[in-house]
Amino acid sequence: MVIPPNVTTASNGAGQGRQWRQRLAQAGEDAAMQYFMRQGATVLARNWRAGRYAEIDLIVELKGVTVFVEVKTRRKSPHYPQHTLSGFESINWRKQQKIVTSARIYFARQTRLEPVWRVDVVVVQYALPAAERNKPELPDPDIIHVADAICL
16 A cells, blocks of 8 residues: 555654554554455545534445444554554543444434444554654554444
């Protein structure tokens, strides 16, 4: 996957760390979207916002089910194996409630009844040592998909 050219990759300076995280998050959302498209999903929205309340990373329709997807991107490191777990753990009770409420707002704005829907979580992991951050391409990610991750 090629990193967008408008994002700088230098690792010096105060804002560079944030740019790196944004770049990695964008690449993770791209990978998750491609993952669902390979399964035959139709992308309905990306980075959909319910006002200032919350954002849903990806909304797709897959086999007649509307799927709200929360994407967490992590850098996989042999020194920090807990990063995968932290991707799931970062979706606490408050975040879960925001996602569910945002999904209901989405349907209300679409002026249609709530069809069958679920919330999935996707953790995208890039095996990338810190020393390789400046490379223009990211390696192929590992994708962990948990369907129906939040009980409604």
